[in-house]
Amino acid sequence: MNIVVTVKQIPDPAVPGELNPDNTLKREGKLILDESDSYGVEMALQLADKAGGGDVILVSMAPNGEVSGLRTALAMGAAKAILVSDDALHGADALTTAKVLAKCVGRAGDVDLVITATEATDGYTGTIPAQLGELLDWPSLTFTKEIVIADGKAKVQRQTEAGYDEVEAPLPAVVSVTAGVVEPRYPSFKGIMAAKSKPVDQVTVADLGLADDIAPNQKIVNVAAAPAREAGEKIEDDGEAYGRIVEFLDQLKVI
Amino acid sequence: MKIWVFAESEGDKPTTATLELLTKAREIADTVEAVYVGKNSDAIAPQLGEYGAAKVFTADQGDALSGVIGAAVIAGLVEAEAPDAILFVQSYDGRDAIGRLSAKLNRTVLTNATSLAVDGETLKVGNAIFGGNTLVESEFDGPKPYLVAVRPKSFVAEPGGAGAAEVVPATDVNAGRGADAKLIERHVEEREGPKLEEATIVVSGGRGLGEKDNYEPLVEELAKLLGGASGASRAIVDAGWVPYAKQVGQTGKTVKPKVYIALGISGATQHMVGMKGSDNIIAVNKDAEAPIFSVADLGIVGDVKKVVPQLIEALKARK
Numbered sequence: 407m408n409i410v411v412t413v414k415q416i417p418d419p420a421v422p423g424e425l426n427p428d429n430t431l432k433r434e435g436k437l438i439l440d441e442s443d444s445y446g447v448e449m450a451l452q453l454a455d456k457a458g459g460g461d462v463i464l465v466s467m468a469p470n471g472e473v474s475g476l477r478t479a480l481a482m483g484a485a486k487a488i489l490v491s492d493d494a495l496h497g498a499d500a501l502t503t504a505k506v507l508a509k510c511v512g513r514a515g516d517v518d519l520v521i522t523a524t525e526a527t528d529g530y531t532g533t534i535p536a537q538l539g540e541l542l543d544w545p546s547l548t549f550t551k552e553i554v555i556a557d558g559k560a561k562v563q564r565q566t567e568a569g570y571d572e573v574e575a576p577l578p579a580v581v582s583v584t585a586g587v588v589e590p591r592y593p594s595f596k597g598i599m600a601a602k603s604k605p606v607d608q609v610t611v612a613d614l615g616l617a618d619d620i621a622p623n624q625k626i627v628n629v630a631a632a633p634a635r636e637a638g639e640k641i642e643d644d645g646e647a648y649g650r651i652v653e654f655l656d657q658l659k660v661i
Numbered sequence: 662m663k664i665w666v667f668a669e670s671e672g673d674k675p676t677t678a679t680l681e682l683l684t685k686a687r688e689i690a691d692t693v694e695a696v697y698v699g700k701n702s703d704a705i706a707p708q709l710g711e712y713g714a715a716k717v718f719t720a721d722q723g724d725a726l727s728g729v730i731g732a733a734v735i736a737g738l739v740e741a742e743a744p745d746a747i748l749f750v751q752s753y754d755g756r757d758a759i760g761r762l763s764a765k766l767n768r769t770v771l772t773n774a775t776s777l778a779v780d781g782e783t784l785k786v787g788n789a790i791f792g793g794n795t796l797v798e799s800e801f802d803g804p805k806p807y808l809v810a811v812r813p814k815s816f817v818a819e820p821g822g823a824g825a826a827e828v829v830p831a832t833d834v835n836a837g838r839g840a841d842a843k844l845i846e847r848h849v850e851e852r853e854g855p856k857l858e859e860a861t862i863v864v865s866g867g868r869g870l871g872e873k874d875n876y877e878p879l880v881e882e883l884a885k886l887l888g889g890a891s892g893a894s895r896a897i898v899d900a901g902w903v904p905y906a907k908q909v910g911q912t913g914k915t916v917k918p919k920v921y922i923a924l925g926i927s928g929a930t931q932h933m934v935g936m937k938g939s940d941n942i943i944a945v946n947k948d949a950e951a952p953i954f955s956v957a958d959l960g961i962v963g964d965v966k967k968v969v970p971q972l973i974e975a976l977k978a979r980k
């Protein structure tokens with residue numbers, strides 16, 4: 407079974423984000439594997455293993471030929487990667503990103519399953535999985551926490567407000583996985599060494615036949631700092647602070 | 662401007678988030694209409710009318726997913742009906758619907774919106790980025806309809822006093838292979854007390870609780886005593902202590918209760934973006950420098966394992 411995993415390479419989320427003068431997200435310097443996608447990579451490796459073989463292929467769109475995040479996922483065990491890096495994609499909107507990723511799935515050959523995260527850590531638009539499903543004309547099973555592949559079908563548990571739904575679809579299909587559902591493996595030393603020589607197919611939008619279809623259809627027109635909230639009273643617990651909480655709740659007439 | 666709302670339901674009621682969108686649409690649009698996919702449109706459509714939908718386009722999803730069918734329904738109608746903008750709730754089915762529709766119509770999306778304004782023919786969509794530190798306003802450049810997903814709790818739902826909506830069953834519904842995703846069975850987890858997003862009091866716990874087994878006696882117990890709902894930081898959701906449905910913050914729920922009580926939560930921006938709209942905030946944290954204190958109306962620098970059991974005892978004694 408061949409599985410494509412979309413992996414986004416993002417600026418370190420621990421460092422506060424910044425905007426470029428043209429109001430696009432600053433994505434310079436080293437990018438890393440979005441942790442949200444490490445669950446998809448792990449899930450794919452486990453599913454390929456259970457199926458008794460097949461490749462896990464990564465696809466990513468990132469500026470400046472960035473491969474650091476891809477190498478991390480290759481070191482976990484993915485076989486190869488397709489990277490789309492093209493200045494023409496600067497400021498790409500969500501639909502353009504989905505178009506690029508869908509073309510990459512086509513380029514990856516015979517694919518049974520595409521796994522994505524539910525939303526990217528840096529931009530968190532959260533629509534790529536459904537957009538990809540529609541562009542490929544495949545069913546999409548979103549917000550899943552468990553995937554079983556059997557009889558040519560993907561059977562998943564899909565998160566809902568009230569609990570979860572059991573949902574299934576025939577392959578090929580797109581599945582988005584929620585964070586924390588599997589324990590991503592740490593790359594071994596051997597894996598890290600092997601990753602250095604695994605193939606990364608670097609392509610441009612022209613290679614994908616998309617050159618005329620990528621202009622962003624949205625723009626940021628205003629940027630402001632979020633209003634701050636004032637801090638109130640702060641007391642050190644001396645063994646009686648609970649009493650102050652009771653008083654406070656009392657004043658608010660909620661007890 | 663003609664605005665459509667993709668309506669969702671829970672039982673025989675529209676979700677509160679749906680009603681919030683209708684209320685806002687009424688304020689900024691000349692014409693408000695809704696699209697509802699479900700088996701109970703007879704029960705839902707009149708309520709959508711009360712909140713401002715003049716017309717409700719309906720369809721039954723069969724055993725397919727309602728977001729997927731919703732996208733197909735809307736795609737079949739836009740040419741004839743020409744809505745200028747279509748609003749979705751930033752929810753599971755709302756995200757399926759807006760994503761699929763985006764690809765069908767070749768229109769991009771703006772998501773996580775927390776404000777909306779109309780200026781002539783443009784729609785201004787506000788949202789928070791960088792974990793809630795920065796607010797940006799965006800506009801669409803391309804052709805209509807504009808597609809926007811809005812976070813719940815961005816607006817307050819109020820009935821508009823209008824009459825029943827005209828119900829129009831959709832006839833052209835082609836979901837392609839998207840419709841091959843089939844619902845087999847629903848699993849509903851029992852919940853005691855009010856819903857997290859609707860509770861007057863929310864008590865949330867974080868990693869400072871120390872261990873999973875402390876969540877029930879400290880957080881749940883206090884929430885129950887106060888008639889509130891229990892929530893959590895992402896740290897303890899990812900650690901598997903509590904289900905994702907309890908997560909408050911950027912990638913979880915937005916809550917705006919009368920009182921929010923944060924127990925052993927540091928106050929990362931991604932957590933605070935989901936709760937700093939609360940009327941009153943109480944925080945208990947043993948680190949006097951914890952960022953959560955910068956938004957707390959009452960901050961207790963102390964150990965949750967000491968303060969909370971005392972608080973629970975005191976509240977029980979009052980009853």
Ligand SMILES: Cc1cc2nc3c(=O)[nH]c(=O)nc-3n(C[C@H](O)[C@H](O)[C@H](O)COP(=O)(O)OP(=O)(O)OC[C@H]3O[C@@H](n4cnc5c(N)ncnc54)[C@H](O)[C@@H]3O)c2cc1C
Pocket residue numbers: 419526527528866867868869870871893894895896897908909910911912913914924925926927928929930931932935945946947948951963964965966
């Ligand atoms: C893209 C992205 C999205 C995110 N989305 C969310 C989200 O939706 N919601 C969310 O919550 N987080 C989110 N996060 C994670 C967020 O950045 C924090 O990591 C998380 O909120 C921390 O949880 P915490 O406060 O429970 O844990 P910690 O940050 O570890 O804080 C624990 C606190 O407990 C205190 N403490 C320890 N022991 C005690 C004691 N005995 N008594 C009292 N206090 C004690 C400590 O002083 C500390 O302040 C997101 C992060 C990213 C990158």
Ligand SMILES: Nc1ncnc2c1ncn2[C@@H]1O[C@H](COP(=O)(O)O)[C@@H](O)[C@H]1O
Pocket residue numbers: 412413414415440442443465466467468500503507521522523524525526527529530531532533534535
């Ligand atoms: N530039 C990208 N490269 C690879 N995968 C991406 C990219 N953007 C989004 N994705 C995938 O789509 C998911 C949802 O992204 P988004 O809809 O942008 O929040 C992400 O978690 C990734 O799995």
